[in-house]
Amino acid sequence: MPLLATKWSLNRKTNTFRVYLRKGVKWQDGKTFTAKDVVTTFYLGYLYNWAIWRYIDKVTAVDDYTVDFHMAVVCAPMVLERYVLRTQIRSDAVYGKYASQVIALLAQGKKSDSEEMKKLRAEFDQFRPEKMIGTGPFILDPKNITESEITLTRFDGYWDAEKIQFDKIKLYNGETPVVTPLVMAKEVDYATHGFPPATERQFIQMGIRIIRPPLYSGPAIRFNHNIYPFNLKEVRQAIAYAIKKEENAFVSLGDSAKRQIYMTGLSDNLVPQWLSEAVIKRLNKYDYNPDLAAKILTGLGFKKGADGIWVTDKGTKMEYELLVPAEFADWAAAAENAAEQLTKFGIKTTVRGITYAQHPTELNAGRFQMAIAGWGAAHPHAHFSYYTNLITYNYPSGLGPGMNFPLVQTTKSVGKVDLDKLITQSAEGYDLLQQKKVVEKLALAFNELLPIVPLWERYGNNPALDGVRVTNWPKDGDPIYRNSAYADSFVVIMILNGTLKPVTK
Template sequence: MDDRTVEFIFNETGAGYTAERLIMKTRIAPAATYQALADEATALIAAGKTSDDQEWTDLATKIAEFRPDVLLASGPYTYSLEDIGDSYMTLHWQPNSIYSGSVQFGEIRLWQGETESTTPLVLNGDIAWATNVYPPATQQAFVDAGIRLVNVPLGYGAALLMQHDTYPFNIKEVRQAMAYAIDRDENAFFTNGFGATGTEYMAGVLDTMVSTLLDADSIAKLNHYDFDVDRAAELMETAGFTRDADGKWVDAEGKRISVEYKAPAEFADFPRRQHQRCRTANEFGFDITLRAIPWQQTAEDIRQGNFQLSVWSWAGGNPLASRQFFGPIQRFNYVGLSDGQKGMNFPMEFEYNGEMINLDALINDVSSGFDRDAQAQRAGRVALILNDLMPFIPLNIISAAQPFNESILTGAPADGDPLYAAPLDDAWMLKLLLEGVVRPAGS
């Protein structure tokens, strides 16, 4: 080993591909800036401290609050605090990266904003490439303006989240009935036109990854919950509900299922799909009221458990099953949140098929080791549990038509290039930007 080489040694039953992926995705940090913090972490490990100990909590807080005066960048661009504004930040070329000689831009401006705020910036040329999910009408406006659209998978989709302290979402049959009662293909179209597809396998991992991540026996047992209001009605009746004179489901005491559905107001693709979802659920017999609130508040309310129904993403662009299972069953549940936050509050330790299980531990263990067959069997077990209990409803999988303005930039491959198959977590633009393939138009 030398000063520029790091060796990682894995045992057969350890983190395996999970750690390997983490190593590849972890950014290099300069010792000149972070060595003291790293030394503190090393000392805690040597002392046998765990994440449950106050010392780790204190160090995590210290790291989160640390603000270096100067950024020592390993990439070809850097910035200072003066380069950060309310709407955008500016990156400046620096000479000390292995990519400094290949990139073709001296300065890059990164804009922050949702679809409504970035749309005019794309149309007027201030933004040359964007990753927002634009609705069909906006996509057509880009095409009419001569802006190329590059279609890429995002690696996630929208999921209906239920707060499990809210009656009757603590009843499995009611959750299953909702899955049957929502036309996911129609909902996908309302989400993003032909840029979204209704979820097929309902397995907690992306449909495109099911055959890779799960074993064949588990795949064959998955319930697809195809749109079927008759089957949904049977499940509601099994759970003890009947319809009143207005066609609304009521329990044995005559109480309707009247709940509020919180949804982010700023996401341009959300209003249509939320109205469609509420409409179809209400036509089936629920009594759901839609409430649009700021997206930051939506996320915070979900974390705090301050909702009855809501929506956020599920799965993720990670190729490992454990990380796809993470959202939202761990991400927005008490096991993955700060102390005092309960999120969905779906119990993760329970009896299932005569056995006490810890679903949180099962998910964390799914991608351990290097035996792919064993991983597929573990992932299949988790998928079947989620598919049966339906703690959230994975509604669709979204792809994005990314505007790429060829009057400003050049170098994007032709449509159908394998690079475009990578989800947003491994964005094609980053590779081509670093290699100097994407460059100013006319150069």
């Protein structure tokens, strides 16, 4: 669906990805959209260690409407396209002075980990633009923002305005507890929250349709690997065996949660596309087996105390806190159930809920013992899932120590591996078969090491109200619903292409 880019091409001789930009596009402050905005955006991304900079070394404005991305390391076309074409472009008029400083520092040989670049990033973190401007069909005006909602108003200068059927869109702030009564009052036309099974049944009884798109991801238990014994793979394996993941999935999200079968860090939907039958047969599914979990811990020299709580070989009780964003009803339910199962097994686990806005900050800072956080990614290329699993909330992100899982590991399945390099190599070059070999190595290593323990894969249980304010929702089975509810929202697509329409009064 071409938006700001009208076409693009890859020159394999020069390893250059060229993007041709749409002419006649205006920013909401009246300025013209040009290649400068694209260049600014990606150099700002360098400041924040965007993954695309593992492959490219230069972004150049060829002219006002043509941009070249030069690859120092050849990147798989479908990965490169995703990184380039799905990036939201920022205004050069607003952010250009910071991007110019990044370019100047790079010209001096300063890299992302240099003190100068860190200082610039700290300065940019404090920058607050006077206005939020975009090139899209709706304007975000601060005067239309309250603590509970935002009203987006139509931008008549939008380049494809004739397709847009709505004059305004209201977005409600809040997680599941806040949004549920709004859905039941039919004040909301569409929501993507994780609604508990009982709530979903109420929606259906009210005649509200439920759409179940795949997300290709879900919640996992993440560990602080600085804390003994979470740095032992055997302990993480024992935890995986001690949790009945089918139960955890069902109590959390009913029909919209499916336990992870292959435990590779990839969506089970993607496993057959990336792994050979021979590799799949080697995978440990970590089916519920508390006896085996106990045997593993005993083999480490751990013992169960008289109170039923496991004690490590160093004499410390296995008593931990499990951090979770309190407002995420499905993740909160998963945390409570996992804690209950682990406590029953003898790993005493207490759930601590914090606000979802603070949760990423705590994880990046490493201020947790165990935490519920996401695994996987809504893209068919495996590279994105392993980047999420192993880089996000880990020290290579540049945002803090995170879970501090070392990415150089020695395994029984594939020998010594540098997982960071493998993630880059998984999207390297033009040979898909070679990429699959790298992904197979990542999958086997992940399956053995379990740096995080995926609990289940989430599907949407998204209420879609038809006939009150919005209509023309496609029927179930329409290919558009194969898009992830978040990463490639089909609702956004259907607003932009004019599929969804207002109810005629």
